[in-house]
Ligand SMILES: O=C(O)[C@H](O)[C@@H](O)[C@H](O)[C@H](O)CO
């Protein structure tokens with residue numbers, strides 16, 4: 001069997017997605033998610049110019065060899081663009097292998113470790129009361145876990161909250177980056193009130209998560225982690241920019257609040273100190289940015305040695321292809337933690353037909369051979385690409401900060 005063709009499909013049903021389709025000379029094909037929000041066309045160029053030509057003629061069953069060909073062979077290793085391109089190929093090849101085996105991907109990985117996959121919903125609001133109403137609505141839908149984000153008095157636009165009430169939240173909302181303003185002090189003085197209000201109204205059993213989105217320094221994160229201990233969060237996410245893994249030592253010394261990190265990481269090497277020192281509790285890198293199944297299952301196994309669990313990134317800026325593969329991975333992985341769930345739009349789901357389903361706050365994996373997600377190429381053509389950039393963030397004095 002040989003790879004006879006491979007090509008990218010860029011489609012924008014409400015937002016941009018990049019899909020890689022890998023076709024074999026025996027007709028079986030696989031698809032992978034190559035979406036990197038705000039940098040989509042960099043991954044398309046990497047795939048079309050430097051990866052696809054080298055794939056044609058190779059045996060698609062040699063997943064491990066192709067992975068190393070693309071990783072070691074790149075010379076310029078790692079990084080979000082490279083690892084997203086490798087991930088797209090890897091997801092497509094695992095899709096092909098599972099189809100050839102006539103089994104759903106989770107079986108190929110090692111079978112079910114659970115019947116269904118717990119998810120967390122995004123509950124956001126312009127203020128605490130609006131956020132609580134969202135929590136109420138999602139608890140009624142059966143969610144056991146909610147991520148709460150609310151506006152902060154004195155900060156005009158805040159991460160995670162839609163600009164206008166009732167609108168879907170999509171951060172890549174302008175051709176060139178929008179400029180947001182941030183105040184750490186206003187945020188730190190306000191956000192503990194959000195968790196107090198959630199616990200007051202919904203009690204102790206609901207899992208409550210929060211995303212700080214890289215905006216604090218380690219000592220500020222230590223202050224926040226300590227301040228929210230009475231509300232026993234499920235996790236505090238991305239509390240500091242994590243290139244400096246050592247920064248987590250300081251946070252860990254001050255608080256028992258569990259820490260999640262890694263949606264902007266793309267390899268096992270980004271995590272080594274964090275895991276060996278047990279400075280974190282959940283790994284977030286999604287399959288589509290972390291080199292695919294081949295790499296991420298190694299990371300999950302390493303994390304498991306240190307009691308760390310998976311908590312895959314799963315916003316609407318990863319396509320149903322990544323989500324579908326993630327649900328198979330989540331169904332198998334022994335040290336599963338939780339799966340992020342931001343529902344895609346109906347037009348997105350129509351472009352990406354899939355057999356996973358959502359009920360009662362959980363995903364149920366499908367039984368179709370492969371990862372169970374396809375792409376309707378004719379329908380995809382209806383939605384042309386339009387550049388969309390993530391915002392930048394400035395402190396009140398104009399300093400360019402972390403968005
Ligand atoms: O926890 C999350 O889901 C993430 O932080 C997203 O909200 C990112 O901002 C987005 O994926 C960037 O494209």
Ligand SMILES: [Mg+2]
Pocket residue numbers: 211213237238263
């Ligand atoms: Mg996040």
